[in-house]
Amino acid sequence: MANVISDETIEYVGILAKLELSPQEREQAKKDMGSMLDYIDRLGELDTSDVEPMSHVFPINNVFREDIVTNGDMRREILSNAPGEKDGMFMAPRTFE
């Protein structure tokens, strides 16, 4: 495996993804990520010097909507997906800012 994921990297990625990994899961994740990066590195074998950078695979641009209200009150349906609700609002664990 050409790409070796360090302990620091897996720790950092874990923090960003809000994941807590057991020591076994950590080792497995390091291995998986390394092989993913190896796979992606194969793209580097291609000569892309003549290829324009792109951000989207479909040849479609400019898909717009008009500024017209089309949605009514869907609160009941939307809140039916909430793990908890109170006073018409989603209930989340206590959050600080």
Added chain:
Amino acid sequence: MAKQYETVIGLEVHVELATKTKIFCGCSTAFGGEPNTHTCPVCTGMPGSLPVLNKQVLEYAVAVGLATDCTITRNCKFDRKNYFYPDNPQNYQISQLYLPICRDGRVEIGTEDGKKFVGIHEIHMEEDAGKLIHDEWDDCTLVDYNRSGVPLIEIVSEPDMRSSQEVIAYLEKLRMIIQYLGASDCKLQEGSMRADVNLSVREAGSGEFGTRTEMKNLNSFKAIARAIEAERERQIDLLESGEAVVQETRRWDDNQGESYAMRSKEDAQDYRYFPDPDLVPVVLDDAFLEQIRARQPEMRPEKMLRYKREFDIPDYDIEIITESRHMADLFEATAALGSQPKKVSNWLMGDTLRLLKERDMDPGDICFSPENLARLIALTDEKAINSSVAREVFEVMFEKDIDPEKYVEEKGLKTVNDEGALRAVVEQVIAANPQSVADFRSGKEKAIGFLVGQTMKAMKGKADPGMVNQLLRELL
């Protein structure tokens, strides 16, 4: 001698656009709805939902860019800014990092120190987040997503400002431009315009920037000015005592008059931006830009020139009235109804500005209609009411846009033009105040003022002071 320091300030200004619907879905942006009644699968981040760009958002963003001398990005796209926080159920905010819609603009500002340009680094389109409410009872956080997906533009300035005066001048200029375009009402108190201040200090003459901090939670121009002064002092104190300024985000507490650190660089966010695959690129051609350009309304400099040509009012009045498009529109509409322009301007420059200031309101908040202002002016022109009654009526009109004709009728405020009735009252006043009468007759011109006052009082203000004066002189 103590070192001289220079303050270097750049601003990130968020502006809520005045669209009817959200940026990526057909939910209403109306303010004040019951929690979560303006939500759908798109703005609550349900899997499989597909965002589609509101064309009006793009048009407003381009209009603001053109009005601030920006280069419009012909090929632009949206990116995902990843973060975990319950105000955004998608766990990413759709924004623009790599190809913002506008770049390299500038606005001219004027302060006591003269005119200068403040550069605009970029303007990008993005979505607002939901509102979090802390619930003490259940010790949890409640979330209302009505605001989630409301369109914003973020205007990022260059670090070109050097004082709070320049910052306020820049914000006032931006607000005026955006209000003229109708792209937003830009109310700081209500959060439709929000400014984050990036500030650093450096020794005067130094070519390098110091370490900056970012200040959030600034809800008024006064708070912004106070926060800038306090942060400048704080950073200078640190440097003077040999400590370093830490790059961090700070939250301003306007009641305490101080700020505290929210998060520092050590736990700096890594947003892992990447292009949003759900939204296709936006490609703008010349025809689109021409269309927006052609639709740009008359901006302030042209309006001022036209007022000079069309209306016989002083330059100073023109300057004040055109500061707000709403005020200018009101002025023109009232004049178009036949009121003499100078009289319209007097009401706007005098009592209107005074009441706005007393109530800490913006000119955009003026609620009375041009029709009612024209009626009030007509009532004074016809001498149906005198000027002090007119001011009294105006205050009520300012409050709730009443019809002054009806109001004057209902409250019986009409001036008594019946000369016989007035003469009788004047005679009584003369009889009751022999001392003042004697004073006047012996040459004390001032004494007549007292007698006019007594007559007005007896008439409960409903007399024409000129007529009272005339009658008094006649009878004395």
